[in-house]
Amino acid sequence: MTKLTEKDIAKYIFKIQLNFENAYRFDTNEERQLLIESWMDIFGQYPKEICDIAVNNALSRAKYAPRFGDIMEEIQILINSNVKNDAELWAEVMDIKYDIYDMSRYLHYPQHYDEYYDKLMSIYNNLSDELKLYFVNLPSLIEFSELTKEELPFEKNRFFRNMPILRKHLDAKNKSSKFLKSLEQKGLKLIINNSDDNE
Secondary structure, eight states, X not given: OOBOOHHHHHHHHHHHHHHSTTSOOOSSHHHHHXXXXXXXXXXXXXXXXXXXXXXXXXXXXXXXXXXXXXXXXXXXXXXXXXOOOHHHHHHHHHHHHHHHHHHHHGGGSHHHHHHHHHHHHHHHHTSOHHHHHHSOSHHHHHHHHTOOTTTHHHHHHHHHHHHHHHHHHHHHXXXXXXXXXXXXXXXXXXXXXXXXXXX
């Protein structure tokens, strides 16, 4: 993926101007540069390839000149197109449940422990981010694999009840991570004022 540049942003603005004659009017170069910087602040954290498609998609649907929100909506659609829904995540974990159970039995034998621990960790590390939040560690995943047929419906209810909360948490975490990265790219640092130190 390619990093978005101000030159790319200038092309997007020009494209919008070509398609909507009253989209942007600049009296000075400073105004034009300020608009480019505003776009960069909002879209600079996303790869050029995603922004290219998002701008084109927004243009193809627009009756009026696309705004930041229109393009951001397209970006979110593109980013989330590969995100699994809750039912798909449940199916994913059910697919590996019995393999996890079988492998975890070998952890009771010292001669097999290292081999099967590594295999289990590999499975855990390849889980979706949402599932890693639900199963906070490998022991939690192993515990899930040991659930009986009678216990599974209760676990399924808990899973579907908690997954929207975990998604919000993951989304907030990703947004704050992107924000901190964008600050870092601009050479800025976030200063946290600890009130306890001031007392």
